[in-house]
Amino acid sequence: MNFTLKVWRQKDSGDPGHFETYPVTGILEDMSFLEMFDVLNERLIVEGKDPVAFDHDCREGICGMCSMYINGRAHGPMKATTTCQLFMRHFRDGETIVVEPWRAAPFPVVRDLVVDRSAFDRIIEAGGFISVNTGNAVDANTIPVEKDRAEAAFAAAACIGCGACAAACINSSALLFVASKVAHLSMLPQGFAERRSRVVQMVAQMDREGFGSCSNTRACEAECPKEISYSNIAKLNLEYLRASLSPQGPVVQKK
Amino acid sequence: MELDAKIPPGPLDQKWVTYKSNCRLVNPSNKRKLEVIVVGTGLAGASAAASLAELGYQVKAFCFQDSPRRAHSIAAQGGINAAKNYQNDGDSVYRLFYDTVKGGDYRSREANVYRLAETSSAIIDQCVAQGVPFAREYGGLLSNRSFGGVQVQRTFYAAGQTGQQLLLGAYSALERQVALGQVTMHSRHEMMDLVVIDGKARGIIARNLITGALERHFGHAVLLCSGGYGNVFYLSTNAMGSNVTAAWKAYRRGSWFANPCYTQIHPTCIPVSGDHQSKLTLMSESLRNDGRIWVPRKPGDTRSPNLIPDEERDYYLERRYPAFGNLVPRDVASRAAKERCDEGFGVGPTGQSVFLDFMDATARYGRAEAHQRQMDAPTEEQVLDLGRELIREKYGNLFDMYARITGENPYLTPMRIYPAVHYTMGGLWVDYELMTTVPGLFALGECNFSDHGANRLGASALMQGLADGYFVIPYTLGNYLAGEIGTKTVPVSDPAFTAGEKAVEDHLNRLMAIRGKYSVDHFHKALGKIMWDQCGMARNQKGLEQAISGIRALREEFWKEVRIPGNSRELNPELEKAGRVADFLELGELTCVDALHRRESCGGHFREEYQTIEGEALRDDAHFCYVGAWEWKESAEPILHRETLEFEVMHPTQRNYK
Numbered sequence: 001m002n003f004t005l006k007v008w009r010q011k012d013s014g015d016p017g018h019f020e021t022y023p024v025t026g027i028l029e030d031m032s033f034l035e036m037f038d039v040l041n042e043r044l045i046v047e048g049k050d051p052v053a054f055d056h057d058c059r060e061g062i063c064g065m066c067s068m069y070i071n072g073r074a075h076g077p078m079k080a081t082t083t084c085q086l087f088m089r090h091f092r093d094g095e096t097i098v099v100e101p102w103r104a105a106p107f108p109v110v111r112d113l114v115v116d117r118s119a120f121d122r123i124i125e126a127g128g129f130i131s132v133n134t135g136n137a138v139d140a141n142t143i144p145v146e147k148d149r150a151e152a153a154f155a156a157a158a159c160i161g162c163g164a165c166a167a168a169c170i171n172s173s174a175l176l177f178v179a180s181k182v183a184h185l186s187m188l189p190q191g192f193a194e195r196r197s198r199v200v201q202m203v204a205q206m207d208r209e210g211f212g213s214c215s216n217t218r219a220c221e222a223e224c225p226k227e228i229s230y231s232n233i234a235k236l237n238l239e240y241l242r243a244s245l246s247p248q249g250p251v252v253q254k255k
Numbered sequence: 256m257e258l259d260a261k262i263p264p265g266p267l268d269q270k271w272v273t274y275k276s277n278c279r280l281v282n283p284s285n286k287r288k289l290e291v292i293v294v295g296t297g298l299a300g301a302s303a304a305a306s307l308a309e310l311g312y313q314v315k316a317f318c319f320q321d322s323p324r325r326a327h328s329i330a331a332q333g334g335i336n337a338a339k340n341y342q343n344d345g346d347s348v349y350r351l352f353y354d355t356v357k358g359g360d361y362r363s364r365e366a367n368v369y370r371l372a373e374t375s376s377a378i379i380d381q382c383v384a385q386g387v388p389f390a391r392e393y394g395g396l397l398s399n400r401s402f403g404g405v406q407v408q409r410t411f412y413a414a415g416q417t418g419q420q421l422l423l424g425a426y427s428a429l430e431r432q433v434a435l436g437q438v439t440m441h442s443r444h445e446m447m448d449l450v451v452i453d454g455k456a457r458g459i460i461a462r463n464l465i466t467g468a469l470e471r472h473f474g475h476a477v478l479l480c481s482g483g484y485g486n487v488f489y490l491s492t493n494a495m496g497s498n499v500t501a502a503w504k505a506y507r508r509g510s511w512f513a514n515p516c517y518t519q520i521h522p523t524c525i526p527v528s529g530d531h532q533s534k535l536t537l538m539s540e541s542l543r544n545d546g547r548i549w550v551p552r553k554p555g556d557t558r559s560p561n562l563i564p565d566e567e568r569d570y571y572l573e574r575r576y577p578a579f580g581n582l583v584p585r586d587v588a589s590r591a592a593k594e595r596c597d598e599g600f601g602v603g604p605t606g607q608s609v610f611l612d613f614m615d616a617t618a619r620y621g622r623a624e625a626h627q628r629q630m631d632a633p634t635e636e637q638v639l640d641l642g643r644e645l646i647r648e649k650y651g652n653l654f655d656m657y658a659r660i661t662g663e664n665p666y667l668t669p670m671r672i673y674p675a676v677h678y679t680m681g682g683l684w685v686d687y688e689l690m691t692t693v694p695g696l697f698a699l700g701e702c703n704f705s706d707h708g709a710n711r712l713g714a715s716a717l718m719q720g721l722a723d724g725y726f727v728i729p730y731t732l733g734n735y736l737a738g739e740i741g742t743k744t745v746p747v748s749d750p751a752f753t754a755g756e757k758a759v760e761d762h763l764n765r766l767m768a769i770r771g772k773y774s775v776d777h778f779h780k781a782l783g784k785i786m787w788d789q790c791g792m793a794r795n796q797k798g799l800e801q802a803i804s805g806i807r808a809l810r811e812e813f814w815k816e817v818r819i820p821g822n823s824r825e826l827n828p829e830l831e832k833a834g835r836v837a838d839f840l841e842l843g844e845l846t847c848v849d850a851l852h853r854r855e856s857c858g859g860h861f862r863e864e865y866q867t868i869e870g871e872a873l874r875d876d877a878h879f880c881y882v883g884a885w886e887w888k889e890s891a892e893p894i895l896h897r898e899t900l901e902f903e904v905m906h907p908t909q910r911n912y913k
């Protein structure tokens with residue numbers, strides 16, 4: 001198969017950036033999207049040109065590192081699929097494919113298709129945990145958890161932190177990411193104690209990072225490679241309301 | 256130097272208890288003054304960094320990905336073992352210990368393995384408390400499944416994403432400590448060298464991967480938690496960035512490297528489809544709970560698998576190993592697949608794969624479900640549809656991944672699988688305290704050699720990484736640091752740091768200056784081919800000797816002909832890869848040297864010259880019942896040191912899974 005790639009090139013965060021066009025030939029159906037980039041880069045290197053920088057690691061859809069905006073869609077055209085798990089058999093021979101980095105102000109471009117997603121780590125720091133020191137735990141079967149509740153918590157916890165939700169959103173909202181963590185931890189009895197502080201602190205940090213607010217377009221859910229449900233956002237809103245309405249008001253943990 | 260593993264005295268089940276009661280402690284006000292460097296944030300590193308920070312140490316953690324949450328542990332699928340005996344099926348600490356030592360083909364240290372089994376239970380407690388959503392039964396209690404090499408159900412799991420959930424638990428504990436100011440996190444940083452002052456590990460030189468700047472970091476102790484080196488084979492189930500660099504630099508600074516030849520080839524991976532392939536994908540071992548492995552009885556049978564009747568199929572694992580069947584350990588299952596394919600019975604376009612078939616399990620589940628739903632005389636199709644629903648519930652994400660990668664539907668046609676490089680049992684030699692031969696340098700998780708002998712059983716790497724990080728290092732590091740409370744922070748202007756940084760800078764400049772003809776991947780692929788062909792599932796003297804000279808020649812060519820674009824003061828993924836491949840080119844040779852010297856077969860190390868009549872691994876306990884630890888020598892052959900393995904409780908016998 002042959003393709004024409006229009007790829008965003010940007011030397012560093014200071015460079016305005018531009019598109020560069022590259023024909024690629026001899027691509028096989030069984031190649032992944034990133035393997036096609038390997039082919040392109042191999043050629044660029046041999047020609048003495050700069051290869052395209054992109055993030056990736058596991059190449060099996062779980063680490064959340066890969067992050068290409070393909071033909072106007074985060075992680076490309078396939079449902080529930082990360083960039084690394086996208087295969088060329090899903091494209092038409094001869095097609096022109098436009099590839100950009102995540103576009104969201106809180107994810108500044110580092111180089112070419114690589115962006116800085118450290119904002120997500122800072123949101124987790126703000127409350128995406130259960131405060132339990134090593135050695136504090138009771139026997140794992142002390143507290144039963146309903147099977148469906150555990151499964152729902154797992155489904156929310158399956159978020160890979162890739163940032164596609166924020167990249168897909170017209171407001172650059174990261175609410176699906178935040179909601180997945182809030183929902184995961186607040187559904188489990190182990191997470192109850194910190195319910196009120198968690199949601200308030202995480203949302204505040206999200207705002208500080210400059211992510212926009214949610215206007216219910218549900219683009220996040222449509223593009224999320226792990227099919228994190230939009231209903232988690234309703235859960236987050238409920239948690240937020242509960243925290244605000246509680247007699248003690250929203251709590252904030254002191255360091 | 257004599258290799259002293261510092262195994263505590265006393266009976267096996269009292270060693271760790273005694274150690275914990277007697278090790279030295281550091282008081283809280285002194286902990287605040289002690290700095291600890293943790294390289295790696297996988298299960299081992301994240302759990303260690305969080306636990307040590309909770310105790311009050313000042314921790315600096317490093318990873319090369321853009322976030323600590325993306326360490327390769329995230330990809331672990333199947334599960335984590337623990338001797339909880341929740342299923343009442345006869346499990347115990349002793350049995351987990353026994354299975355692990357036997358599974359490792361009697362090449363691991365009894366005391367370490369016993370401690371691992373002892374701490375396993377607390378790991379599950381800790382993870383559940385952190386909010387890890389393990390699979391549960393209707394009663395709300397935790398669910399278990401079986402893994403290879405054992406006859407009890409002791410594996411805890413979260414669908415096919417156990418590593419992800421465990422790592423996110425450890426990561427959240429880590430981030431909590433970052434917020435509290437106890438951990439400083441350095442993402443997108445790569446450790447480039449170890450700094451040793453007066454014989455003790457005192458810091459590292461790291462490269463900021465965004466700016467390319469070299470940084471100096473001091474620590475009263477350094478913990479390497481940098482994962483395994485399976486990518487020396489180029490194609491493996493490891494993440495693309497997994498590498499040996501941190502461990503290798505430590506090796507070159509005096510930390511001995513143990514048993515590099517013990518590499519695990521996992522039996523159930525998606526077969527190679529062509530030269531373009533950049534990595535191989537594992538299909539979790541948990542699938543062997545329900546999948547049956549077979550090849551046609553007729554060589555070169557190209558009929559569609561569903562059209563081959565049962566009596567024309569060879570379920571070769573069930574045939575050869577009736578007691579364990581499809582659940583034999585990985586090394587045994589992999590070799591059996593290779594044997595069938597080498598004999599011409601392999602299937603698929605390349606003949607290099609076997610079937611993993613879920614039809615029987617689908618029908619079995621379907622019948623049970625139909626019965627539960629009180630369906631009268633359901634049709635075969637109805638039964639299979641119901642069965643598929645259950646299969647989807649158990650393994651959905653794996654089936655989806657298989658379908659996406661191969662374009663085939665595994666619910667309707669058997670999967671095709673073939674062995675692939677997966678895990679490395681070898682690694683930095685550590686004593687009972689997880690300290691390497693460089694005082695103050697510790698190694699945890701897959702990057703040490705400690706607990707799995709010559710073959711690791713499924714679901715035990717996650718257990719080991721978390722045991723090391725949550726429950727072992729907090730004690731053993733304290734025992735070391737108690738002697739360091741008088742040591743002042745060494746300023747990074749110290750000549751040792753200056754020299755360390757200069758050495759790294761020279762190394763990078765040398766790489767950049769080559770400007771040769773071929774990409775880094777070109778050399779990496781060539782190395783991988785040598786390793787897979789000569790030092791893979793079966794090895795022999797002639798092949799290993801060829802491999803050693805082949806790798807030497809390749810290394811020379813690499814240093815003349817590799818082409819790295821750009822410069823070293825910017826984000827430069829090709830330079831990162833080049834540094835890692837340069838180290839793999841040295842490790843590859845050592846792996847072959849180790850494999851050549853070990854004139855026996857054990858676990859993942861199969862020497863064709865040493866096998867039983869039935870083709871099973873033939874150990875030589877009289878001559879090789881030891882850990883082989885290699886000491887690096889500048890421009891000379893490495894020196895072998897031996898740690899003899901004493902078995903006080905177990906009696907090494909030929910493993911029998913029949």
Ligand SMILES: Cc1cc2nc3c(=O)[nH]c(=O)nc-3n(C[C@H](O)[C@H](O)[C@H](O)COP(=O)(O)OP(=O)(O)OC[C@H]3O[C@@H](n4cnc5c(N)ncnc54)[C@H](O)[C@@H]3O)c2cc1C
Pocket residue numbers: 294295296297298299300317318319320323325326327328329330331332333334335417418444445446447480481482483492493494497498500501537677678699700701702713714715716717718720
């Ligand atoms: C596909 C797959 C499935 C698996 N499934 C299972 C399973 O079901 N059960 C099981 O028990 N085991 C499983 N394993 C094995 C298990 O996942 C690993 O052995 C284990 O996770 C390793 O953890 P670790 O903490 O030692 O290292 P890793 O998780 O590999 O982490 C290494 C860390 O070191 C960092 N690092 C490396 N080098 C440097 C450097 N030079 N500078 C700075 N940082 C560095 C990395 O950034 C990373 O943070 C599986 C492995 C694979 C490949």
Ligand code: SF4
Pocket residue numbers: 158159160161162163164165166176177180220223224225226227228
């Ligand atoms: S919610 Fe989905 S899209 Fe957003 S970070 Fe998580 S996995 Fe990625």
Ligand code: FES
Pocket residue numbers: 055056057058059060061062063064065066082083084085
């Ligand atoms: S590279 Fe890990 S999710 Fe794509």
